Amino acid sequence: MVYGITAPHLRSLFKVFQGEHGETDGRVTVRDNGVVIVDQFYENDPSFTEEMTKLIESLGYKVQVFKGEDVTVDFYKTLPKLGAGLYILRVHAGVLNTSMETYLFTSEEYNQIDHWVEQLTGQVAKGFANPISEENPVFAVGPAFVEMSMEGDFRGAAVILSSCLGLYDPRLAEAFVKKGVRVFISWDEKVSLSHTDKAVLRLVELLLADRVTVKEAVSKVMEEVGVELEYGAVLRFYPEDKGDLRIV
Numbered sequence: 001m002v003y004g005i006t007a008p009h010l011r012s013l014f015k016v017f018q019g020e021h022g023e024t025d026g027r028v029t030v031r032d033n034g035v036v037i038v039d040q041f042y043e044n045d046p047s048f049t050e051e052m053t054k055l056i057e058s059l060g061y062k063v064q065v066f067k068g069e070d071v072t073v074d075f076y077k078t079l080p081k082l083g084a085g086l087y088i089l090r091v092h093a094g095v096l097n098t099s100m101e102t103y104l105f106t107s108e109e110y111n112q113i114d115h116w117v118e119q120l121t122g123q124v125a126k127g128f129a130n131p132i133s134e135e136n137p138v139f140a141v142g143p144a145f146v147e148m149s150m151e152g153d154f155r156g157a158a159v160i161l162s163s164c165l166g167l168y169d170p171r172l173a174e175a176f177v178k179k180g181v182r183v184f185i186s187w188d189e190k191v192s193l194s195h196t197d198k199a200v201l202r203l204v205e206l207l208l209a210d211r212v213t214v215k216e217a218v219s220k221v222m223e224e225v226g227v228e229l230e231y232g233a234v235l236r237f238y239p240e241d242k243g244d245l246r247i248v
Contacts, residue, residue: 002094002103002127002140028158028182028247030085030208034062038079040091040107041193042067048090048197052204059208072108073115073124073139080152080179086160086208086247088200092129093163096142102165102172103127103140110137123149143175154180158214158247161186162200164233173238183214183242189233199225199235207247215243 035056039049042065053063064082066075071091079087092105103125108114110126118124118141127140141149159181166186167173173184185203187196199221206217214237221235228234237243 001137002096002105002125002142026213026244026246028085028156028245030061030158030247033083033085033157034064035086035088036064036066036079036082036084037088038066038071038091040068040071040105045193048201052088052201055201055205056208061208069107071106073106073118073141076104076106076141076145077149077151080150080154083155084157086158086204087154088160088162088204090162090197090200092127093161093165094127094129094140095165095168096125100169101142102167102169103142104161104163104172105129106139106141108139110139115139118145118149121148143171146172146175146179150179156180156182158182158245159184160200160203162196163187164190164231167236167238170238177239183237183239183245185214185218185235185237187228187233188236189228190231191228191233192230195225195228195233203235211246211248213243214245214247218243 037049037052042049049065053065056063064084093102094105095102105127115124121144123145124139124141126137128134128137159176161184164187167188176184202225203217203221206212206220212220218235218237
């Protein structure tokens with residue numbers, strides 16, 4: 001089962017692996033392929049996506065937005081085929097209570113029948129946004145799902161996971177890199193929605209408007225927005241050798 005809480009802190013136990021894609025130029029190209037925003041929280045708080053869309057379009061980029069109930073297991077399967085240069089995922093995430101891998105939650109109600117092959121192979125799991133009550137479980141997709149069931153290739157795109165625990169464990173980021181992502185940016189602990197919203201808006205502004213490198217942008221966000229005070233979350237990027245990339 002996947003819970004939206006941290007387990008005992010294990011970051012120091014995990015090795016960071018370098019991606020297998022051998023791109024040598026220092027750019028992720030967004031101009032031609034645009035930006036995809038996946039906002040699982042849009043119905044409750046649309047302000048992030050509305051402000052982000054306005055920012056991105058003002059810079060001349062096209063935007064595709066997917067909201068709430070759009071976020072299903074089958075939707076995640078087709079994510080690479082959307083062909084964006086930058087993916088911003090404002091979705092709930094949690095850690096699997098057995099392997100401590102990070103899983104991305106869907107908005108699709110869990111049952112034991114649907115996606116049974118993916119369930120048997122550990123690609124999807126039952127996720128609880130509220131681990132105390134364990135009510136209203138949904139399907140959640142993990143690193144094996146990214147590698148085995150996502151269709152196509154991300155073709156050198158960048159992914160910003162605006163969510164808890166995206167880099168608590170590197171295996172989800174590693175799976176995205178194996179699937180063609182050049183750089184994966186997320187938090188290493190739980191983070192409040194208001195904190196990640198503020199940080200990611202500033203991050204995208206720095207990357208697309210100011211055109212600083214990934215490392216410079218992440219460092220600047222941490223200087224200006226800071227560590228998430230309640231949970232101690234720090235914004236990071238993976239692989240560590242992609243800090244000199246620029247997103248254009």
